[in-house]
Amino acid sequence: MLIWAKLNHQNIARLYNYSTNPLFHEIEYCGKNLKEVYNSIKSEERIFKIIFDVSEGLKHAHTRNILHRNLTSANVMFDGRDAKISNWYCARYVNRVSRDLQKPYSKYLAPEMILKKKEGFYTDIWQLGVLFYELTTGRVPFNNKDEILNIKVVHPYEIINKCLSKRRKRRYQSVEDFQNDLKALINEKYENFVENKEMFKGISYCCDLLLICLKNNDGVNAYKYLDDLIEYVDNNSIKEDLKHLKESIKYRLENHIPIPKEIIYNAEIITHKIKLVK
Known part of the structure; x- marks a missing residue:
């Protein structure tokens, strides 16, 4: 939790206080998690806003060489306006190995996590893609580890497909690259509305x-x-x-x-x- 306590950003739930003995933590209240409310999020524009918010939180962490590693709809809080990443219990610094306080959720695991290979910013990008897919379709793209390792994803958003590339080097290598493509997609939608x-x-x-x-x-x-x-x-x-x-x-x-x-x-x-x- 020490890593989480070092993060201070608009799109990251604040960890105000914590102790390991006795175990307790005091966290900013940020509404309900996305898993509880995503069925009520019908607007495509709202989905884009949530995903951008999450990417902003990740960008802040990545500039400090911190990986979340457990980015799921249950770990993103939403108050109806802003999204904030919570539950950084699996977080670790890039190129460092540490004990997880809880195990990452299996349906969001990136292939390199399953195969015990090197993790990086692209690992969080994978999970961001799973979250994007879930908000868009109402379900996660994979139900078990075998499906993840034998990936076959077809989705209208090329952004999601790139996030979910089995090969790490084919994914977005930075949040900024992801945001540039997301901005281009939103701009395309906007220009269509203007034209019509x-x-x-x-x-x-x-x-x-x-x-x-x-x-x-x-x-x-x-x-x-x-x-x-x-x-x-x-x-x-x-x-x-x-x-x-x-x-x-x-x-x-x-x-x-x-x-x-x-x-x-x-x-x-x-x-x-x-x-x-x-």
């Missing part, structure tokens, strides 16, 4: 794309999505908030200043308002 003049549906995707760009310090594309939102949002108060946000992004682009957390937090509030009133 279905902006009621498209606005939510545009909000998500804005936040993805801001969190990845992509001010140029964030500026573009802000332009779109200003055009499509009817609420004058929110429109003014978007214009102020746009000016803040413009200033940082012109002066080559990274996007701070305060702007991201402000954008999260604004986009939440947009989704409530659209």
Whole structure:
């Protein structure tokens, strides 16, 4: 649990306090786990948002050379708005061997975990793919270890197929690569809504794309999505908030200043308002 205590991120459930003797832990309350609620998550846009949230939590851990190793729908908490990774009991540092406080759930095991081979960031990527598949279809892609080792997955999202490649080197090697393809998929959906003049549906995707760009310090594309939102949002108060946000992004682009957390937090509030009133 010492590893978990070192992680502090918006998409990771906080471990506030713990002891091994006597055994107890105090964890942030983050709603229900996805296994309890995923049948009620019907929106494709909501699924993309959850998966991006989870990938953000993984990215934070991976920058610290930490693997989760037990990423399942039971270990991701969801409060209706944000997803947070919990239960880091199987976590370990890359290239280090340590005793698991609990065994990883078998239906999510990556092939290298079953075969006792080297694990890496690609191991968490595999489990992220299983989670993506489960949220999309309502079931996990494999029911036992034999199915995992004799993988045959056909799914419309190439992203999931790449995550679930049996060969480690064919998977995404970083969360950033995964996020780039997820952003491209969301953008494709968004552009289809724009082309078909279905902006009621498209606005939510545009909000998500804005936040993805801001969190990845992509001010140029964030500026573009802000332009779109200003055009499509009817609420004058929110429109003014978007214009102020746009000016803040413009200033940082012109002066080559990274996007701070305060702007991201402000954008999260604004986009939440947009989704409530659209």
